[in-house]
Amino acid sequence: MKNDLRESKDKKLIQLIIDDRYRIWRHAILLVGFLPVIFCTDEILEYSGPYRYYRLLCVYGSIMAMCYVNMNVLVPRIFFKGRYVRYVVVLFLLVSVFVVLMANLLSAFSTSGRLPPHLVMPDRKMGFYEGTVILVPIILVTTMIKLFQRWMRDNERITELKSITLTMELNELRNQINPHFLFNMLNGIRALLHSDPDKADMVIMKLSEFLRYQLYENNEMKTLLRSEINFLSNFLDLEKLRRDNLTVNVESLAAATVLNHIFLPPNLFTTFVENAVKHSVSISEAASYIRVSIAVDANRLYFSCINSTDPGYIPSDEKNSGLGLANIKRRLELLYGANYTLEITSSGNEYNVKLTIPL
Structure with a gap:
């Protein structure tokens, strides 16, 4: 004060x-x-x-x-x-x-x-x-x-010039992330059209909900933390429909009242979850998993995303796989400067992302 x-x-x-x-x-x-x-x-x-x-x-x-x-x-x-x-x-x-x-x-x-x-x-x-x-x-x-x-x-x-430049760059980065996400979703639907048309129809219905979120909530400067968690949950549920051997878990360690009062820039976590979905594919169709955890403590938000990996699997769009991650790192720098931490570790069978941001 x-x-x-x-x-x-x-x-x-x-x-x-x-x-x-x-x-x-x-x-x-x-x-x-x-x-x-x-x-x-x-x-x-x-x-x-x-x-x-x-x-x-x-x-x-x-x-x-x-x-x-x-x-x-x-x-x-x-x-x-x-x-x-x-x-x-x-x-x-x-x-x-x-x-x-x-x-x-x-x-x-x-x-x-x-x-x-x-x-x-x-x-x-x-x-x-x-x-x-x-x-x-x-x-x-x-x-x-x-x-x-x-x-x-x-x-x-x-x-004022820095503020205008910052806003323009953030909008540009966010507009790059959205098509990148939709591109991966459409690739998944295309694969389902040949193997399981019924699931493809269900995926398309789910996708319409995502587009509604993108149109009405994602264009705002801030969105509710609860809305962002629901978006990630729906995204992972949608991916689970396409892959029978995938286990997903989205865990929120914050109280419901906290989730309804915290606002943050949209799509901060989408890229990490999207990468987890893409790299958790198993060539042998063995069981794979994605675990997302969000906690709030002392005016800071802690995000964690862990997924299983198959060392022998190489995504078809590996050449462009760094675009989303590079964009989200730049967004974090513009939004929080040096007040955030991002740790990405990878072992033979697991990929771990830990992000901490101020609220």
Whole structure:
């Protein structure tokens, strides 16, 4: 909660600095903020009477004029174009001109006869060089403000671009996974049409349920964990209809209330289960198995998929078998960065996938 409040305050502060809607507020803060700082300097407080305020007006007006010339002319037209040496030279010239202008204005007031004699020549008088050295860093503060504004705006653009690119790549990867899954399903149906037409009809009916899921739920950014588990269960049941020697088991170790409240990107587990189906085929038609387990603990989800393997079996589409796995690895990287773990181990007779993702 505290982190959210801090992030909200930081975001509001950043918006105040860079958003055009708050331009008037920024100018007001700059104008009002500089006034007491200048007023409290010895160059103002060592005088009294009307001359103090006349001096304040001259110094304050000159500094504000230099700040706005710097922010609106020098920085965008010289500094941001990479002409840094020219910028420094022009900045010193600008400050020098205004130092001379301030000196003439103050001198005109003192020689007009309106300044008391004891204040004409104060004990401490700022010279041309000292005034220039002091004023240049003050003006450079506005350069830092403009630099910070530009950096934040560029950072926002980069973040937005990354978000758009991420969304496009995720959609592209997901759209590649769906046809890959359907391709394998249709291959299975084609084999059944010759060996067992009745089972082929049943498989086609089941396939219609999958297509319904793909159309109405899979296109969302998030789907319920229960829906994803049901999808995997139906998929494995469908495969079991095609293979009499296959044993499947989908186990959920989370409570029903948890399954109905957890949302996650769709088709995160489909590729692993699909590979388990494809590689669990036995040449000798011996008993094979696929075990899927999903558990939730401490805001993390643990997925496990284990299948039997036959070392002598080579899938017909072995050349393209890495497409789905490469895509799901890339999706996991885009979605979770370094906050997920994926372990894939293979022995002579078993293939094991373990995935852990944050919720």
